[in-house]
Amino acid sequence: MARKDHAHPKSRRWLALLLVLGAAVAAIGWYELFREEPQNLDGVEAYYRYGSIGTEQEEGLPYWVWRVLPEVFPQHLPGDGEDAGYAALGVVWEEGEPTPVGFSRKTIGFPRIGINCAACHTATYRTAPEAERRIVPAGPHQTFDPQAYLRFLGDAAADPDFTADTLLAAIEEETELSWLDRLLYRFLIIPRTRDGLLEQAERFTWTDDRPRWGPGRIDPFNPVKFHPDLLALDPAEDDTIGNSDIMPLWAMDEQEGYALHWDGLNDSLTEVVLSGAIGDGARPDSLPVESLGELETYLRDLAPPPYPFDSPDRQMAARGEALFEEHCASCHGPEGGCTGTVIPQSEVGTDRHRLEMWTAESAERYNAYAEDYPWDFDAFVKTDGYVAKPLTGIWLRAPYLHNGSVPTVEDLLRPAEERPAVFYRGYDVYHPERLGFIHAGEEAERHGFRYDTAEPGNGNQGHEYGTELPTEDRDALVEYLKTL
Ligand code: HEC
Ligand code: HEC
Incomplete structure (x- = not known):
């Protein structure tokens, strides 16, 4: 009896010591790995x-x-x-x-x-190979691969x-x-x-x-579609190619109520921002919803930098503005009836692959993804075309179209068969005249990625608006676009 009495408090002391040690190890472990x-x-x-x-x-x-x-x-x-x-x-x-x-x-x-x-959403440019590299927050990245x-x-x-x-x-x-x-x-x-x-x-x-994908492009939604914790679709049953050019995030206020993303798959900026973070690896429990809200506000009225070379020829730009009103403003002007809406692919005629990558089933699964949280997704939709965006800061959005398949605006204003079939993207020296980056020649080849428009998803056809205009008119249009 006496013996037992004696042993009991001793083992209790050991137990207490072990518990204290265990708690200390847990606390250190937590501190070293999770604080x-x-x-x-x-x-x-x-x-x-x-x-x-x-x-x-x-x-x-x-x-x-x-x-x-x-x-x-x-x-x-x-x-x-x-x-x-x-x-x-x-x-x-x-x-x-x-x-x-x-x-x-x-x-x-x-x-x-x-x-x-x-x-992805930071542009750089140089006005000459030896000039300082300018960094533009919210611009589309050209060089990151x-x-x-x-x-x-x-x-x-x-x-x-x-x-x-x-x-x-x-x-x-x-x-x-x-x-x-x-x-x-x-x-x-x-x-x-x-x-x-x-x-x-x-x-x-x-x-x-x-x-x-090459620099400045990603397949934005296939990684989300095929991720087992996200939309959990099977890549073996889906051979779509979604390769698309990074978009700028400046002046988002201008796009209030517009369809977002190249194909207009969601029209809520808040949902696009939150789903962007999830696509990059955040999860519902780690998503800093409040900070991302501040980011959204910051992006709303951020302005793109002005065209960096000699100020555009005013007279020519004025003529270009009139031509823009006539040929482009219905889809790209601030008052345009179609601005910010999805133009059917059958009408605009650009490459179909990006559009087919996003399916009705993907939209449905994304809308069901975050049901139990105070924020939620319910604006994802499937569309049948590409959005006609406002052209703010268009000079720094090269290469053009959703797949980045046309190196300069000048080329975009030519019929598809006259656009470059192969060019180099990812060299961030801007062409002083052509409204686009330098995309051919020794330096562009050495620093750039060889973009072949014959590859699936890389097609440069379609959007032939303005291509029938005489050269002087197309030049005037380019002059005006430099001012946006
Ligand atoms: C890995 C590259 C990458 C990262 C990181 C990224 N995005 Fe994007 N983002 C893209 C691409 C590419 C598109 C165009 C996708 C498409 O529709 O094909 C895009 C489109 C968008 C759009 C639509 C713009 C418009 O005019 O319709 C918004 C808004 C956006 N991203 C916000 C964000 C936010 C906010 C983050 C961070 C939380 C983010 N993105 C992170 C590559 C990226
Ligand atoms: C019927 C509507 C429509 C008209 C008219 C139109 N566009 Fe577009 N534009 C679009 C659509 C849709 C896209 C996106 C196509 C894609 O990326 O596949 C686009 C894309 C562009 C782009 C590329 C944007 C980027 O960020 O890469 C430029 C530049 C452009 N248009 C300029 C013009 C000019 C200049 C005119 C007038 C000569 C014009 N557009 C007329 C609908 C139109």
Whole structure:
């Protein structure tokens, strides 16, 4: 009896000690792996460039692993090595920043990196090869190649050198890790990252036998359609090609009530913003709905930069304006009866692939996706054409049409058979006269992606409005379009 009395409190003390230890380990584990730190960004413009849209939880990579990947695996980057590191993928990296524009760094236990809207919706241009590169938030990215980025990550993870030893050695050249961090990176973070990246590569194998996206383009909805946690459709039963040019996000106020996306699949800006974040890897529970609301407000009255060369010839532009009123304004002018509406594909005649990628079933599944949340989707629809958009900032939206198949406005104003059949996209030096980027010649070939209009989804036919006008009239139209 006495013995038992004696033993009892002792084992209770052990139990208490174990519980305290267990709680401490859990607390440290939580702190090291899951605590969320605010980002402290200064204002909405900084948030647009570097802020988290909630993708780090699900698809974020450990910052330090991400940071050293290009040094450890330069052989998996595209290009001839002239652009070192992530620049080889066409990202824009501002001096002194820890990440390129469009990449957010956020601590959730450990520093992680995710992408945000600016990864795709940020334009750059130069007025000459040696001129300073201008960065335009909300413009359509011309140089970033998201598909090459995905492939780089997948190839790195599949490389036998993707090991804790190799990566930790490279990381410790850049930063100092505590012994606990080293342990976590070695046994948890690096192996989990490798598995996650291999899984992601597996999820994109359907892209292997479809035409390349190339810089400035993505297939925007097939990744969402085929994601097992999103619309869960089967890529084996769907061989559509949705390759489409990135759109600008400036002056969104002007599009109030208009159909959004190239095919007008939704007319609610709020839904398009939230579904954009989900497409990029955010999940309902990590979606920063309030910050994304502020972003939406920011985009509403953001103005595109003016045409950067000598101011357009006023007299000619005035003549062009009259021609625009006559031939284009019904679809593209602010008062146009068809502006912001879907023009049937049978009428506009441009490539059908992007349109067919989005199906009635996809719209139905997206509308059913977030039923249990205070926000919801119910404006997704299936359409039969492409939207006639306002042409604000049209000079910086090259190459043109939904698939980016026509390099300049001048070419768009010619019959399809006279438009370039092959050209290079992704070189961001602007042509001083042609209303489009330089898309041919040695430099464009060296820095650009060879765009072949004969590939499925890349067709440059259709939209032959204005092509019958005499050369002087087409030149005047171009002069006017520079002012928009
Ligand atoms: C990986 C590249 C990428 C990222 C990241 C991205 N977008 Fe987009 N976005 C696109 C492309 C491409 C389109 C055109 C898609 C289509 O309809 O074919 C588009 C279209 C849009 C449109 C429609 C514009 C219009 O005029 O109709 C809006 C609005 C938009 N995106 C907002 C966002 C927001 C907000 C984010 C971040 C939460 C975001 N996007 C992230 C590539 C991207
Ligand atoms: C009947 C309606 C209609 C008329 C008239 C029309 N367009 Fe369009 N326009 C469209 C549609 C629809 C698209 C999108 C087609 C696509 O991307 O497949 C478009 C796209 C464009 C684009 C490319 C936009 C971008 O961001 O890539 C430009 C530039 C353009 N139109 C200029 C003009 C000019 C200039 C005229 C007059 C000569 C004109 N359009 C007449 C309906 C029209």
